[in-house]
Amino acid sequence: MVKITTRPQLTAEQAAALRREMPDDPVRDxxxxxxxxxxRGVVVTELTPVRIAERLGMGGSYVSPITVPGHAPKSRPKPPPNAVRVAICPTCAARRAEAKAYVEQHPALEQRYGNVVRQHVETALQALDVIGLPRPxxxxxxxAIWPRLWRAAGGIAxxxxETVSPGYVNRRPWDHVRAAQxxxxxxxxxxxxxxxxxxHQPSVPLPCPGPRGTATGCLYCGVSSVTLAAADVARLGGVQQAQDAAWRRVLTNQTALGRTGPExxxxxxxxxCSAALDKAGGAVGVTSRTQALADHLVATGRAKLAGSLRDWLQGHEGAVYVLPAHAVTGRPPSSTPWVHAAALLDAVQAPPEVALPTS
Structure with missing residues (x-):
């Protein structure tokens, strides 16, 4: 006996939800x-505000708002030959008003994002409508959500x-939005x-990248790991991406790091240390190492010592070897930056007659 199985029938609600998920071609109207x-199609009356959009070209800016059947005043720009008239449905008009009200309630947003912030918020609200989720x-x-949404939803209007077509409308709202978007x-x-x-999660440790099972640290300061807020790790896409962002790859030679040799x-x-390298012009050497150590001293409340360090190194020949990078000292990495420079800092703070200890 052959067993016949049938696929379960979709309910009307399930079918409607599935249709909303998939894009569809517009229809003539x-x-x-x-x-x-x-x-979606909008019935136009004499009081319906109508805008003119360009079918081709850069950007989707509107040329001039007019009313039907009136005409734009002579002072307004002449519509381009490829102009397409569009209206706005009540739902989208309400969404636009919601975005405007939100920005007015949060004036700092305009200072941060500029005068386009209302369009950004409106685009984020549109994105919620497309994917069928309510505004939190x-x-x-x-x-936390809308700045991410508007970037992902760019150009969905x-x-x-690339979308607008004269004489066509969508069967359902947002039918033109691609599945990938x-x-x-x-x-x-x-x-x-x-x-x-x-x-609400603790900071995430990001160890210095290196061969598996091998302890390694920053070439300059020797720190073995840095921490990053969990929110920043999530924003960057995960631990691996955060580690790539936190540690800068460098290829150099021993001489530039403070030890003779061509290796x-x-x-x-x-x-x-990466920021210090950029401040010093991007060259690996004693200048950028001095900058990195000085920045560390300032960040840890020792700005006066940072100034003394610069003066001390300028008055000593062979500073390139006096302040070597951690990578050429042969010491293991540490949880504290610049441990290998402790003797140098002691000499900087010591009376002039005290010589720098030799290693």
Missing amino acids: AQRLACECCG TNETHWA WSNP RDEMRKAYADGLRALVAR KVRGHLCAT
Whole structure:
């Protein structure tokens, strides 16, 4: 006997949800204009605000708002020959008003993002509509999510030059949004949630990269590991990505590190020493090492000693060997930066007649 199995039938709600997940081609409609945001058809009356969007070209900026059947005043720019008239549906108009109100309630946003922040927030709200998720009621949660959403949702509006088509409308809102971009928006939303969770997690240790099972540290200061806030690790995409961002790869030679010899040295610099290298012009040598040690002293409340260090090194010949990089000292890495420079710092603070101990 052959057993016949049938696929379970989708309910109307399941079918509708599935259709919302998938993009679809627009349809011709001579009676309505497409909503500039979601693309659905909008019945136009004499009081309906209509905008003109460019079908081709850079950006999706509108040329001039007009009303139907009126015409734009002569003082306004002439619409381009490839102009497409679009309207806005009540739902998207309400979403635009919501974005405006949110920005007005948080004036610091405009200082940070500029006068385009309202469009950014509106795009994030549009993204929520596309992926079928409500706006978080918790303001802290929303503040962590919307900056990620608008970046993932760039160009989803129907008025985007790559999307807008004269005489066409969407069957359903957002039918024109590609499946791949919908996935990107879901990922951005999930990243925002992970960042919220990470705020309450302890800092993440990021050891200096090196051969497995081998202790290694910063070429300059010798620190074996740095820490990064869990939220920053989540923002960067995980521990591996955070480690790549925290440690700078360097290829140099022993002479540049303070020991004679032609041998090449591969290793990494921590973020502090990497910044010092950039300050000193990007060259591996005693100048950037002095900068790195001085920055460390300033950061640990010893700014006066940092100044004395510079003066002391300028008055001594062979400073390149007096302040070697940790990588050429033969010492193991440490949890504390610049342990190998302790004798030098003692000499800097000692009376002039005290000589620097020889190693």
